[in-house]
Amino acid sequence: MSEKTHERHEQISRRGFLRTGAAGLGAALVSGRLSRSLSGAEDAARKASPPTETRVLGRTNLNVTVIGFGTYGFSNPGVLQKAIESGINLIETDRTYGNGQAEKAIGEVVKKLQRDKVIVGTGWGVSPGVTKSQLLESLDASLKRLQTDYVDLLRAFMVDDPKVLEISEQFEAFEAAKKAGKARFYGVSSHGGNQLDVFNAAADSGKFDFVMGRYNFMEQANGEAFVKKLAEKKIGFIGFKTQAGNRQREVEELQKSGLSVRAAAAKWALQNPSVTSILGAIHSFEDIEEYLQTAREKLTADEQRLLQRYAEIFDSEYCRNCGTCQSHCPFGVAIADVMRYCMYFKYYDTQAEARRLYAELPPQARPVVCHTCPGHCVAHCPHGLRVRQNLQEAERLLG
Amino acid sequence: MLKSGNKCQWVLLLAFLLAGVCGCRPVLPPSQTVVGWDYSELPTAYDPETLYHYINGKARVYLDYGFVRLDHAQFASPDGKAVIDVDVYDVGAPEGAFGIYSLERGEELPLHYKRRLGYMNGPARFFWKGRHYVTITSPASSAETIQAIHSLSSYVENSIPGESGGLPILAAFPEENKVPESEQYFATDFLGYEFMGAGFTASYIELGGRFKLFLSPKDSPAQARQAFEKLRQALSKGGQLLGEEQGIGQAAFLAQDDYLGNWLVSLNDAYVVGSVGFQDLPAASSALLRLCRNLSP
Numbered sequence: 010m011s012e013k014t015h016e017r018h019e020q021i022s023r024r025g026f027l028r029t030g031a032a033g034l035g036a037a038l039v040s041g042r043l044s045r046s047l048s049g050a051e052d053a054a055r056k057a058s059p060p061t062e063t064r065v066l067g068r069t070n071l072n073v074t075v076i077g078f079g080t081y082g083f084s085n086p087g088v089l090q091k092a093i094e095s096g097i098n099l100i101e102t103d104r105t106y107g108n109g110q111a112e113k114a115i116g117e118v119v120k121k122l123q124r125d126k127v128i129v130g131t132g133w134g135v136s137p138g139v140t141k142s143q144l145l146e147s148l149d150a151s152l153k154r155l156q157t158d159y160v161d162l163l164r165a166f167m168v169d170d171p172k173v174l175e176i177s178e179q180f181e182a183f184e185a186a187k188k189a190g191k192a193r194f195y196g197v198s199s200h201g202g203n204q205l206d207v208f209n210a211a212a213d214s215g216k217f218d219f220v221m222g223r224y225n226f227m228e229q230a231n232g233e234a235f236v237k238k239l240a241e242k243k244i245g246f247i248g249f250k251t252q253a254g255n256r257q258r259e260v261e262e263l264q265k266s267g268l269s270v271r272a273a274a275a276k277w278a279l280q281n282p283s284v285t286s287i288l289g290a291i292h293s294f295e296d297i298e299e300y301l302q303t304a305r306e307k308l309t310a311d312e313q314r315l316l317q318r319y320a321e322i323f324d325s326e327y328c329r330n331c332g333t334c335q336s337h338c339p340f341g342v343a344i345a346d347v348m349r350y351c352m353y354f355k356y357y358d359t360q361a362e363a364r365r366l367y368a369e370l371p372p373q374a375r376p377v378v379c380h381t382c383p384g385h386c387v388a389h390c391p392h393g394l395r396v397r398q399n400l401q402e403a404e405r406l407l408g
Numbered sequence: 409m410l411k412s413g414n415k416c417q418w419v420l421l422l423a424f425l426l427a428g429v430c431g432c433r434p435v436l437p438p439s440q441t442v443v444g445w446d447y448s449e450l451p452t453a454y455d456p457e458t459l460y461h462y463i464n465g466k467a468r469v470y471l472d473y474g475f476v477r478l479d480h481a482q483f484a485s486p487d488g489k490a491v492i493d494v495d496v497y498d499v500g501a502p503e504g505a506f507g508i509y510s511l512e513r514g515e516e517l518p519l520h521y522k523r524r525l526g527y528m529n530g531p532a533r534f535f536w537k538g539r540h541y542v543t544i545t546s547p548a549s550s551a552e553t554i555q556a557i558h559s560l561s562s563y564v565e566n567s568i569p570g571e572s573g574g575l576p577i578l579a580a581f582p583e584e585n586k587v588p589e590s591e592q593y594f595a596t597d598f599l600g601y602e603f604m605g606a607g608f609t610a611s612y613i614e615l616g617g618r619f620k621l622f623l624s625p626k627d628s629p630a631q632a633r634q635a636f637e638k639l640r641q642a643l644s645k646g647g648q649l650l651g652e653e654q655g656i657g658q659a660a661f662l663a664q665d666d667y668l669g670n671w672l673v674s675l676n677d678a679y680v681v682g683s684v685g686f687q688d689l690p691a692a693s694s695a696l697l698r699l700c701r702n703l704s705p
Contacts, residue, residue, distance in 0.1 A: 082469040082511055084592070087667025088600040108513055108529065115645050136547050200464050223464065290468055292599035294646070383482075388450030393458035393478075 011398050045316065061096035061304055064285045067195045068244025069218050071128055071161060074098045076300045077278055079104050079249060079288035092297045093118065096319060099286055101221070101247070103132040103166050116156035124157060131155065132166030132198065133259045135179045144182035149189060153172040162219060163192040168199045169208035180216060194218040200250055205405065208235045212242050224248030224284060225318045226277045233281065240283035249288040253280045263315055263322075270319060273312035280308055334386035334396050343374035344386060344396065352401035367407035375402035415522055435567040436481045436494060442556040442576075443479045444486035449493075454478040467666045473507045473595045474500035476539075483560070490548035494560055494569075497541040503606075505536040506575055507593035526561075538570045577608065581621060582698035585691070587611040599684070600667070612695055619686035621699050628680050633658075636675040644672060656693070657681065657700055676700050 063072040078092050084107060087094035088101065099120075112131060119129060126244045133147045152158065163186065165179055174197065186192040196219035199207040204222050211217040212235075220239060224232045224246070239246050246276035251274050262269045278287050289300040335344050346366070367375070379400045386396040439447045455477055460467040462478060476498040481491045499505040513527065513534065526535025531553055532545040544561050546553050565572075578591050590611040597605035599622065607624030626632040640661055643649065647665025654660070657674035664670050672692055673682040681699055686692035 079465075081466055084511070084594075085600045085668075087665070090667050091600075107511060153480065252465075290465065292600075293602050294600050295602050296597075298429060383447050383450050384452070385450060387452045390452075393454040393538075395461045 019127060026403075060099075061301055064282070065245075066247070067219055067246055068243040069162075071194075071245075073128055073245075073247075073286045074099075074304075076196055076275075076284050076304045077101050077247060077288040078287045079290055080101045080111040080115065081290075082292065083107075084114050085292075087292060088294060088297070089115060091294055092291055093122065095297050095301055097297075097301070098126065099128045099130070099288075101130045101162070101288055102155075104147060104154075105132075105166070109150070109154050112154035115261055116154055120156035121302075127313070128161045129155060129157060130162030130164065130196075131160050132164045133174055133179075133182075135165040135168065135173055137173075137176065139176065141178045141182040141185065144179060145185060146321075148182075148186055149323075152191060153369075159191050159193065161193045163194070164196040164197060164198050164219075164221060166198055168197050168207050169203050170261060171203065171206045172214075174207065174210045174214055192239070197219055198222060198243075205235055205402075212238050213245055215242075217244060219245035219247065221247040221249065222251035222361045223279050224287070225251050227320055227360045229246070232308065236283045245285050246283060247286045247288065248278050249285050251275055251287050263319055264275045266311070266315065268312055268315050269299075270315065272299070272306075273308065273315050275300070275303045276306060276312060277316055279304065295359040333391055334390050337385040337389040339385060340378050340382065341373055341385075342376045342379065342400065343370055344400065346370060346374070346397075347376055347400055347403045347407075350407060351399065352405050354403075364407050367403075376404045377405070377408070413566070414484055422674045436479050437483075437497065437560050437563040439483075441563050442483070442559045442624065445483040445556055446491070448484035448488075448491055449479040449480070449482035451479060451670075454480065462469060466674075468510070470497065470499070470508060474504040476500045483556070485548075485552065485556070488694070489548065489597075490546060490553045492544060492553065492556055492560060494564065495543045495545075496564060497543075499539055499541055501539050501682060502536075503593055504595065505539050505541040507595050508541045509534060509536040510592040511594075512666045531555050531557060535565065537565060537568045537572050540568050542568075577623070577625070578610075580623060580699055580702040581610040582695055582702060584698070585612045585695065598622075599639075601639065601642055603642075604635055604680070608609065612691075614686060614688040617687060619688075619692055620684050621695055622682050622684060623699065623703075624680040626680065629678050632678045633675055633679050636673065636680045639673060639680065647671075653693075656697060658679075658686055676703055677702055 016301070025262075061074045061076060063074050066072070066073045074097050076097055078089060078097050078101065078188050080089075080100065080102040082088070083102075085182065090093060093100075100115055102115055104112060106112070115129070120299070121126065131151045133144050133151075148160075148163065164185060165173065168174065183195045183213065184190060187195075196217050197207065197211050198221035200223040211220050224236065225248075236246050249291070263270055275287055278284055287294065291297055291300060301361060338344060347370070350363045350367045353366070354360050379397050384396065384397040386400070387398075390396055421587075436451045439445075444477065445486070454462050456471055459475060459478060462480065463470065464521055467475075478498070478653040479496045481494050483494070484490070493541040497505070497508065499508060501640055526533065528534075531547070534543050535540075536542065542561070543558050546557060551615060575593075581591060587610070591608060592610075593606070594610050595606050596602070598604035604624055605626075607622055609620045609622045611618050611620055615675070624632075624635065626635060636659065640649065640663070643663040643665055646667070647663055650662040650664060652659070652661050653672065656672075657676035660672065662672050668689070668694070669681060669685045671684050671687070672686070672689075673680065674696060681696060681703070683692035685694045
C-alpha cells in the first residue's frame with residue numbers, strides 16, 4: 010500500500026468512508042441494518058431452530074438442553090450467539106476461565122437476550138478459610154462481567170475434597186445471594202480423583218441442587234452408580250469430559266470406519282436419562298451443528314462397538330504393565346495386580362470377582378499407604394500415568 | 409589420555425552444550441529449592457497422550473496449541489499445610505506458549521502485571537518464555553507461600569534456555585488506541601471459522617466501545633487468498649456483504665453479521681487481516697491501514 014493511499018485513509022471521515030464504499034453499504038444504511046446489526050443478538054432466541062431436546066435438571070425444575078455450551082478457552086461471542094439461536098439454552102462458565110474473559114464474552118451476548126431464555130451458570134472458589142463476603146464479592150464480579158443480575162446455577166468450582174462441602178460460609182453466602190436475587194440454585198463441580206467421594210457427600214448433605222462432573226463410557230460402573238444416586242435424591246447432573254481422553258492416534262484409526270468417537274461418546278452419555286445435559290467444547294460455528302446433530306440421534310450398535318474397541322485400546326495403553334512403577338514402590342504395593350482388578354471392576358461387569366481377587370492380596374500389597382507417599386510410581390512411569398491416584402481409587406472401590 | 413576427573417568435566421560440559429543446542433527441557437526445581445519445602449509429588453512428565461490425566465478437558469485446547477510435554481512437581485511447606493504446584497508446559501513453539509498464556513490470562517491486566525511475559529494473580533504466577541508456558545500455583549496465600557512461589561518461579565525461568573521476549577509479529581499491531589497487552593493468539597477456529605486456522609487479535613478503544621484488529625498469517629499469498637475468499641463466502645452466507653473497499657491491501661470488503669457485527673477484511677500478501685466488531689468505521693479502517701503498513705516488508 011502506498012503512503013499516499015494510507016494518508017487518504019488516515020484522513021477519511023465516516024461520511025467519506027461511506028461514499029468510497031460500495032453501493033451495498035448505502036443500501037444497508039437505508040435499511041437500518043448497520044445500526045441493527047450492532048445489537049443483533051437481541052432477537053437471537055426468537056430465531057431459534059427447531060427445539061433441541063431438553064431435560065429437567067433435578068429439583069431445580071429448569072428445562073435444560075441436553076447439549077450445554079462449555080466455555081473453557083472461549084472468547085468468541087459470535088459462536089455463543091449462534092449456538093443460542095440454534096437452540097442451546099445452557100451456558101456454563103467460571104470466573105477463572107481466561108481470568109474472567111469467558112464471562113465477559115458471555116455477557117456480550119446475554120445482555121442482548123431476554124434473560125429467562127437462557128440458563129447461565131458460573132462458579133466461585135470454596136476453600137478452607139474463605140469468608141462469606143469474599144464469596145459474595147466473587148459472585149458480584151462475575152455478575153458484572155456476565156452483564157446480568159443473576160445466575161441460574163452457582164457452584165463450588167472444582168472441588169476435590171469432600172470436606173470442602175462442609176464449609177458453612179458457602180451456604181451462608183448462597184442464601185444471601187439467593188435472597189438478593191443474584192443466584193437461584195446451588196451446586197458443586199468436580200472431576201478429580203475424588204469425584205465420587207465429593208458427589209456422595211453432596212448427595213448425602215441435601216444442600217446441593219445439582220452437580221457437575223466427568224461422565225463417560227470408560228467409567229461406566231462408577232458413573233452410572235453415582236448418577237443413579239443423585240437422581241434418587243432429585244439432584245440434577247450435568248456431565249463433562251464425555252470423551253474420556255484425547256488419544257488422537259487411536260481416534261483417527263477408529264474413525265476410518267466413518268464413525269465419530271466424539272459423537273458416539275456424547276450419545277453414550279445422553280443415553281442415561283438421569284444425565285440432564287453434557288457440556289460441549291464448542292469453538293466454531295461448525296461445532297454447533299455437529300453437537301446438535303449428535304443430540305438428535307441415538308447411539309447405534311456400530312457406535313457402541315466403536316466405543317468398546319476404543320475402551321479396549323485405551324485400557325491396554327492405560328497401563329502397559331511394564332513394571333517400572335512396581336520396581337520403584339518403596340512399600341511393595343502390588344501395583345499391576347491392583348490396577349488390573351480395578352479394571353475388572355470398572356469395565357468388565359465382574360465386580361464381585363474383582364473384589365474377591367483384591368481381598369486375596371496380602372495386606373501390605375494393597376495401596377493403603379499411598380496417601381502418605383509423594384508418588385515414586387508416578388514419577389517413574391514412562392507414560393505419565395497418575396498411578397498413585399488410580400491406586401487410591403482402586404482402594405476406594407475394592408477395599 | 410584424559411584423567412577421570414577431566415573426563416567428568418568434559419561429559420558435563422558436553423551435556424550442558426547439548427542441552428543448550430537442543431533447546432531443551434527446563435529443569436524443575438529440586439526439592440529444598442526453597443528451604444523446608446519438599447516434594448509432595450515427585451517430578452512427573454505428561455505427553456500428548458496422557459495430558460488428559462492431569463488437566464482433564466482442558467487438554468484438547470492445549471493440544472490445539474501444539475502441546476508437547478508437561479513437567480509437573482508439587483512442593484509442600486515445612487508444616488505440610490500449604491502446597492505449590494509447578495507446571496512447565498512445552499508447547500512446541502513460542503506462538504503456542506504465548507497463545508495459551510494469553511488465553512488463560514484474558515484481556516484484563518491482572519494485579520502485579522509485569523510486561524507481556526508474566527503476571528501474578530493471587531497466589532499464582534503465570535509466565536511464558538520461548539516455547540514454554542509456566543504456571544506456579546497454590547491454594548494458600550500466606551506471605552511465605554507467595555515468597556516460595558517467587559523463588560520457584562525464578563528457578564524455572566532461569567532454567568529455560570534463551571532470552572525472554574515477545575513475539576515479533578505482535579509489533580504489527582499499532583499502538584494507538586490499543587488496549588495495553590490485549591494481544592491474543594488462537595491456534596484453531598480463528599474468529600469461529602475452522603478454515604481460518606490460526607490468528608492473532610488485539611483490542612482497540614473506540615468511542616463508546618472496543619473493536620478488534622485481527623491478523624491471520626498463512627504460508628503463502630495463495631493460501632491467504634483462499635482463506636480470504638472463504639471468509640467472504642461465509643460472511644455472505646451468514647450475514648451480508650456490503651461491498652468492496654479500495655486501497656487496503658490487495659483486496660478488501662466490508663460485511664456484517666449478527667455475531668460479531670461489522671467486518672472490514674483485507675487480503676495483504678500472505679495475511680488475512682481485518683477489523684471486526686467496530687461501530688466507528690473511520691477508526692477501524694485507520695487502525696487496519698496501520699496494521700497493513702506495519703506488515704509491509
